[in-house]
Amino acid sequence: MKRWFTFAVAAVALAWLGMQVPGCATTGGGWRAAAEKVYVKPGEHDTYYGFLSGGHSGNIFVYGFPSCRYITTIPVFTPEPAVGYGYDEASKEMLGGRTWGDAHHPGLSETGGNYDGRWLFINDMVGARIARIDLKDFKTRQIFGPIPNLSAAHACPFPTPNTEYVFAASRFSVPVPNRPTKVEDYAKEFRGIIAGIKVAPTDGTMSMGFEILMPPFAWDLADAGKGPSAGWTFFTCYNSEAAFDSLEIKASQAEMDYIAAVDWRAAQKAVDEGKADMIGGAPVLDPAKVKGIVYLFPVPKSPHGVDVDPSGKYICASGKLQAEVSVFSYEKFAAAVAGAKFESEIQGVPVLRYEDVIEAKVPVGLGPLHTQFDDKGYAYTSLFLDSQIAKWKVGPPWDVVDKIDAYYSIGHLMASEGDTRNPTGDYVVALNKLSKDRYLNVGPTHPEAAQLIDLRGPKMELLYDFPTYLEPHYAQMIKAEKLKPITVYPLEENTHAHAIKRAEDARIERKGNRVDVYMLAVRTHFTPDIVRVNEGDDVYFHVTNLEQDDDIAHGFGIIWSNCNMQIEPGETKTMHWKAEKAGITPFYCSNFCSALHQEMQGFIEVNPRGTPVAALQRPEAKSAP
Amino acid sequence: MNRLDHVVAGALACTLACVLALAVTLAGCGGAPSGGTAKLSSNAAGGRSGSKYDSGPRAGATEADDEMAEKGESLFSTKGCTACHAQGRRLTGPDLAGVSMRRTQTWLEHQILDPATMAQEDPIAREMMATHALQMPKQGLTPDEAKEVIEFFKHHDQEAGLAPVAAK
Numbered sequence: 001m002k003r004w005f006t007f008a009v010a011a012v013a014l015a016w017l018g019m020q021v022p023g024c025a026t027t028g029g030g031w032r033a034a035a036e037k038v039y040v041k042p043g044e045h046d047t048y049y050g051f052l053s054g055g056h057s058g059n060i061f062v063y064g065f066p067s068c069r070y071i072t073t074i075p076v077f078t079p080e081p082a083v084g085y086g087y088d089e090a091s092k093e094m095l096g097g098r099t100w101g102d103a104h105h106p107g108l109s110e111t112g113g114n115y116d117g118r119w120l121f122i123n124d125m126v127g128a129r130i131a132r133i134d135l136k137d138f139k140t141r142q143i144f145g146p147i148p149n150l151s152a153a154h155a156c157p158f159p160t161p162n163t164e165y166v167f168a169a170s171r172f173s174v175p176v177p178n179r180p181t182k183v184e185d186y187a188k189e190f191r192g193i194i195a196g197i198k199v200a201p202t203d204g205t206m207s208m209g210f211e212i213l214m215p216p217f218a219w220d221l222a223d224a225g226k227g228p229s230a231g232w233t234f235f236t237c238y239n240s241e242a243a244f245d246s247l248e249i250k251a252s253q254a255e256m257d258y259i260a261a262v263d264w265r266a267a268q269k270a271v272d273e274g275k276a277d278m279i280g281g282a283p284v285l286d287p288a289k290v291k292g293i294v295y296l297f298p299v300p301k302s303p304h305g306v307d308v309d310p311s312g313k314y315i316c317a318s319g320k321l322q323a324e325v326s327v328f329s330y331e332k333f334a335a336a337v338a339g340a341k342f343e344s345e346i347q348g349v350p351v352l353r354y355e356d357v358i359e360a361k362v363p364v365g366l367g368p369l370h371t372q373f374d375d376k377g378y379a380y381t382s383l384f385l386d387s388q389i390a391k392w393k394v395g396p397p398w399d400v401v402d403k404i405d406a407y408y409s410i411g412h413l414m415a416s417e418g419d420t421r422n423p424t425g426d427y428v429v430a431l432n433k434l435s436k437d438r439y440l441n442v443g444p445t446h447p448e449a450a451q452l453i454d455l456r457g458p459k460m461e462l463l464y465d466f467p468t469y470l471e472p473h474y475a476q477m478i479k480a481e482k483l484k485p486i487t488v489y490p491l492e493e494n495t496h497a498h499a500i501k502r503a504e505d506a507r508i509e510r511k512g513n514r515v516d517v518y519m520l521a522v523r524t525h526f527t528p529d530i531v532r533v534n535e536g537d538d539v540y541f542h543v544t545n546l547e548q549d550d551d552i553a554h555g556f557g558i559i560w561s562n563c564n565m566q567i568e569p570g571e572t573k574t575m576h577w578k579a580e581k582a583g584i585t586p587f588y589c590s591n592f593c594s595a596l597h598q599e600m601q602g603f604i605e606v607n608p609r610g611t612p613v614a615a616l617q618r619p620e621a622k623s624a625p
Numbered sequence: 626m627n628r629l630d631h632v633v634a635g636a637l638a639c640t641l642a643c644v645l646a647l648a649v650t651l652a653g654c655g656g657a658p659s660g661g662t663a664k665l666s667s668n669a670a671g672g673r674s675g676s677k678y679d680s681g682p683r684a685g686a687t688e689a690d691d692e693m694a695e696k697g698e699s700l701f702s703t704k705g706c707t708a709c710h711a712q713g714r715r716l717t718g719p720d721l722a723g724v725s726m727r728r729t730q731t732w733l734e735h736q737i738l739d740p741a742t743m744a745q746e747d748p749i750a751r752e753m754m755a756t757h758a759l760q761m762p763k764q765g766l767t768p769d770e771a772k773e774v775i776e777f778f779k780h781h782d783q784e785a786g787l788a789p790v791a792a793k
Contacts (some may be wrong), residue, residue: 501703
């Protein structure tokens with residue numbers, strides 16, 4: 001009896017101990033299998049990059065998948081003091097005085113309808129701007145806009161299959177050109193705009209292509225045709241009722257709204273032939289005068305997302321106030337256009353008959369918003385009201401085969417390369433609008449929530465749950481092997497007008513009140529480290545980081561000022577600082593660089609106004625004691 | 626001790642044994658780190674310094690190639706070297722006057738091309754890192770460019786009439 005009892009106590013103790021050791025536990029069930037699918041060993045890399053839009057934080061967040069690890073933030077429409085984005089002269093000029101943007105839809109550049117890893121475009125919805133990020137260095141390199149005549153751009157940028165164009169359509173309609181008007185004259189005076197922005201094939205530079213005057217509806221989302229439908233871009237709209245107040249009621253009356261199909265080659269040709277009117281600096285085509293550039297076809301119930309399937313044969317629209325995805329046939333659409341089978345015309349835009357273009361209606365569930373695809377012929381539609389993802393067969397019998405819950409209120413979803421000609425079918429990420437109780441409570445401002453879901457089996461499987469900062473809308477997931485970012489800027493390729501590459505070129509030049517400081521930064525000093533200027537001078541610090549080692553960025557921060565920037569290895573950046581007051585102002589390396597980082601500093605000696613100063617100063621050659 | 630005490634004591638002893646056994650198992654479970662650790666190879670093969678790259682004749686023992694030295698001089702100022710080095714005075718890094726007479730060709734090449742590994746593995750480079758509180762930056766020179774810079778060092782040192790010094 002005694003021995004039996006002893007063993008029992010010991011066995012319980014041992015079992016309890018076993019449970020305290022998760023890594024070695026022999027039990028664990030399904031969650032352990034899920035955990036193994038997202039676990040990336042220390043020192044190893046994820047297999048996918050994910051680019052999540054930052055919404056009204058104006059940035060892009062970079063994540064690794066399947067680990068769901070946050071890697072970095074790419075500042076785009078919002079200043080970022082840590083790296084000096086919006087603080088140094090070049091990025092300040094690019095931001096054009098704006099300090100926020102509403103970044104919604106990242107769009108990776110494509111070749112042949114597949115991601116090519118060159119650039120990432122993203123819209124600033126509120127400012128009607130589009131930014132291009134170069135994926136060679138993950139830096140914002142161009143902000144195009146504000147695009148003339150556009151009142152916010154939500155259906156944007158959605159690149160074409162060979163990145164010929166990105167698009168922007170007005171979310172709000174306003175008078176075009178904008179002028180003093182009564183809001184009550186909405187139907188008569190207000191117009192929407194769809195803009196096609198050209199992308200240079202060599203370096204991705206964006207320039208104005210064309211604009212099309214559209215009926216005063218709320219242009220909502222877009223997708224470019226691919227394969228057989230390449231050459232067309234499709235835009236959804238709501239508020240075809242043309243309501244101008246109480247939209248939640250008045251814009252939800254009609255059974256049908258529309259998709260606009262734009263033949264962007266025909267639109268560009270019309271502009272090139274001089275058929276456009278210049279309005280606000282943009283060539284604007286009026287469909288009442290120029291035919292063959294845009295068509296409408298009816299879509300039930302205030303559609304939101306429009307997504308073209310990988311084959312390019314089907315156009316899938318989600319009527320957010322009905323429980324179905326409406327699938328339209330490109331083939332039927334093309335035939336109806338060719339046969340000029342129009343039921344009416346709205347402000348010069350021909351309208352096709354719904355019956356002539358509809359292919360199928362898929363009963364996915366409540367509040368369908370967006371659709372992505374896999375490599376096995378299935379589509380995945382986010383359901384906002386049901387807070388679920390529905391998996392359905394693209395093609396007969398068009399049936400729903402699986403559903404999974406999202407926590408909570410899913411908006412967009414992002415499948416791995418899921419909007420291309422060749423989705424990889426590995427994962428989908430649910431981008432949820434509410435996180436509620438999913439993470440440690442940080443007060444009333446909740447993070448957003450996202451979930452990684454495995455698509456490789458017959459059933460969708462929830463693998464991982466992670467919070468995101470405000471507020472991812474759409475996102476893109478690309479195979480990591482497609483990107484080959486640089487790690488340093490080669491010094492020999494630095495063509496900055498104020499770069500110095502030799503220590504002997506470090507100097508201070510003065511012309512009137514403008515002082516140019518040609519400074520180098522290298523572990524662990526700035527040269528020059530004493531800068532003499534006069535009160536009232538405009539001082540431009542051109543700092544070149546001479547390092548060529550991975551991950552050795554230097555910072556340049558001036559105390560008592562708003563001046564701070566990070567300079568990457570091999571890079572030159574310019575910072576303007578006004579010498580407001582005579583006295584001494586220290587500056588220092590603000591980005592930890594080495595053991596003697598604290599010693600990496602200097603002084604600006606501001607002398608009283610009018611003190612004689614040489615037009616050219618060179619730092620004295622100094623030896624260590 | 627009463628009977629119950631005996632039972633509890635026995636159970637505790639048995640549990641303790643189990644804990645020990647478990648701890649031994651766990652050590653295997655956690656896994657020891659593999660690779661990536663610095664090798665303090667102070668006794669590695671080589672000269673008296675312990676550096677496997679610094680044995681044999683000094684770089685400056687052979688005559689400098691003038692054409693290569695000229696290219697090397699230009700690289701020395703355009704690749705960022707002059708930000709920290711001079712010949713005749715110490716700046717951030719060591720004074721490079723006489724460096725070709727102090728070090729072998731191999732050691733200099735390794736130090737220019739892969740200073741991070743040298744700082745981890747080579748006793749001379751480690752000692753210099755300790756002295757300067759800084760690992761020499763890698764400036765991305767090609768192997769050919771490194772050779773040209775070394776020819777420049779040799780040319781300078783030979784012009785100055787310096788002679789090879791024995792390895793420490």
